[in-house]
Amino acid sequence: MNYLQHYHIPYTGLKLDRHVFEYEIDKRFFDEFEYSIAKDGKLKAIITLDKQETMMIATFDISGFINLDCDVCLSSFPAETKINERLIIKFFGNEDLSENTEEILVLSKKDHELDVAPLIYEYINLAVPFNNRCKDPGNTPSCDLEMINKIKDLSIDSKESESKSIDPRWEVLNKIKK
Numbered sequence: 001m002n003y004l005q006h007y008h009i010p011y012t013g014l015k016l017d018r019h020v021f022e023y024e025i026d027k028r029f030f031d032e033f034e035y036s037i038a039k040d041g042k043l044k045a046i047i048t049l050d051k052q053e054t055m056m057i058a059t060f061d062i063s064g065f066i067n068l069d070c071d072v073c074l075s076s077f078p079a080e081t082k083i084n085e086r087l088i089i090k091f092f093g094n095e096d097l098s099e100n101t102e103e104i105l106v107l108s109k110k111d112h113e114l115d116v117a118p119l120i121y122e123y124i125n126l127a128v129p130f131n132n133r134c135k136d137p138g139n140t141p142s143c144d145l146e147m148i149n150k151i152k153d154l155s156i157d158s159k160e161s162e163s164k165s166i167d168p169r170w171e172v173l174n175k176i177k178k
Helices: 003-007 027-031 117-126 145-154 158-163 168-177
Strands: 008-010 018-025 040-051 055-069 076-090 104-106 113-115
Touching: 003 008, 003 027, 003 117, 018 117, 027 040, 027 117, 040 076, 040 117, 055 117, 076 117, 113 117
Parallel strands: 076 104
Antiparallel strands: 008 113, 018 040, 040 055, 055 076
8 A cells, every 4th residue: 555545635525614634744754755855854744624615725734853964064954844834725626727826726526535745745845944054053963073174174264365365457356346
């Protein structure tokens, strides 16, 4: 059986009311997606479906930690993640489903269940910051101190760069900056 099968919510049998579904997300979930930015983590997803006659309103509350690779020392560190998203799901739309947007999902007449796995996956990957760094680089247990020290040794201090002689042709351009 496919691991992601339990992320399917059969909405045809649900009464018109509010329904809550909880999912634990871990490495097995991320392994199902080949090109995932996040490879591991421990998250809890609470999905609240408010079923109405012509639509459902889904609220996604996802919180926990995902393991990311630090952009500074390249070691893995747990990044806290808290996601709150809302999705409007319309029933029995046109077969071309042209009304689908980021906030609206249109289900065809043939659909009888909602697959929330790709939605959870998308929300988690969109929450990954552009620059992955722990809160205090070099001072957390997950930091690779050897790599940080190597970076410091190889970096050029601004004082050293100012002391080097500047080519006179570029010196004129520096006056323009000032």
